[in-house]
Amino acid sequence: MSESIYIHIPFCEHICHYCDFNKVFLENQPVEAYMDALIKEVERSKQAREQVPVKTIYIGGGTPTALTAVQLERLFVALHQLLNLKELIEFSVEVNPDSATTDRLNVMKRFGVNRLSLGVQTFSQPILTEIGRTHSPEGVNEAIQKARKSGFTNLSVDLMLGLPNQSVADFKESLEKALNLGVEHISAYMLKVEKQTVFYNRKKKGTLSLPPEEDDVAMYDLLTETTKAHGLYQYELSNFGKPGYESKHNLVYWNNRSYAGFGAGASGYEDRIRYQNSNPIQKYIDAINEKGNAKYRTHNVSTAEWLEEAVFLGLRKREGIHKKQFYNQYGYELDALFKEEIAIGTRRGLLENGIDYLSLTEEGLLLANEAFELFVASLDESVYS
Ligand code: SF4
Structure with a gap:
C-alpha cells in the first residue's frame, strides 16, 4: 500500500486551448454523483490502507476548485475519516486563480491543505486570452494575496513556455512577476501541441504562431538562470523551489515509488502494478456503484x-x-x-x-x-x- 494518494477532480469551468488533460466542462455534469463515487472508492480501500500512514496527498484535475467550498469540505471530511493522516507531510491542491475564493481557501486550510499549486501559465493578458484562460494577471495577484491571508506559506505557480506569440521578453516578464510575488515554487512547462486540442486544429490549419526553436531555448535558459538568482533551485527538469519546498508528492513519481489514484481516469502504481481508472465520468460512477472499483487497465511492471x-x-x-x-x-x-x-x-x-x-x-x-x-x-x- 502506498504512502501517497492522488485524487482526480475532472471538472473545469472553461477549456483551455492547449489542454489534453483528463477533464470535462463543468456545466450539467453529475458533480454530486461523482463525489459520492469518489468517496465510495476511497472508502472501499479503507481497510487495506488503515495501517499505512499517508504522507502526501495531491488533489489535481481538471480543476479541484471548480468544486464549491461545501463540496470540498465534504471531500476533506471523508479523507480525514477514511485515511490514516497522522503522518501527513504534504497536502497539495491545484487551484485556478479565478476560483481561489476565501471560502474555498479557508476550507482547505482548515482541513490541513498546506500547499497550493496555482495554474497561472502567463502574466500577459493577450496570451492568456489566446490560450483560452479566463483569469487575468490581476486575478493572480489577488489569489496569492488571499491565499497568504488564509495562512498558506507554500505556494507554487505553473508557468508555460513556447506559447503562441510569446516572445522571450514576454516570458521574462511573467517569470519575474511570479518570482516578485514571493512564491516558494515554480513549475514551468514547454507547450506541447497535443491531439484533440484547439491548438492542434489551428496548427493543422497553419494559424498557430509558435515561437522559433531558438526562442524556446532562450526561455528555458532564462528560466534556470532567473529562478536561481531568486533563490529557487532546479530540482527537476521543470520544477524549481526554495530549499525545503520541493514537491514531496511529485518526488514520489520521480523516485519510482508507489501511489494510489482515485477518481475518473486517475492512474496509480501499487505493488508493481500500474493501473488506470475508467473514464469518462459516468462510466467511472457506474463502475464504482456496480463493482466498488473502477480499475479498467492494469499492467504488471516487469x-x-x-x-x-x-x-x-x-x-x-x-x-x-x-x-x-x-x-x-x-x-x-x-x-x-x-x-x-x-x-x-x-x-x-x-x-x-x-x-x-x-x-x-x-x-x-x-x-x-x-x-x-x-x-x-x-x-x-x-x-x-
Ligand atoms: S489546463 Fe487545467 S483548467 Fe485548463 S482545461 Fe486543462 S485541466 Fe482545465
Missing part, C-alpha cells in the same frame, strides 16, 4: 521495465540518480546494469557519470528525451522478467 523506469524518471531530477540509493532500492549496480547506455549518453554529452550520481548534463537538460530513450527497452526481458 523487472526490466521497473529498472528502466527508475532511470528515466530519476534522471528528471537535477541531482540525478544516487547510485547507492539505486542499489538499496533495486538490488542492482546502476553502472553495471546500464553500462553501454551510460557510455553512449556520456559520449554524446547528455549524461554526466560521477562517482555517486548519474545525472543529465546542461545539454542533456535540453535534450532530455534523447537521453531517456537510451534506456527504454534496453534490458533483456528474459533476464530481468
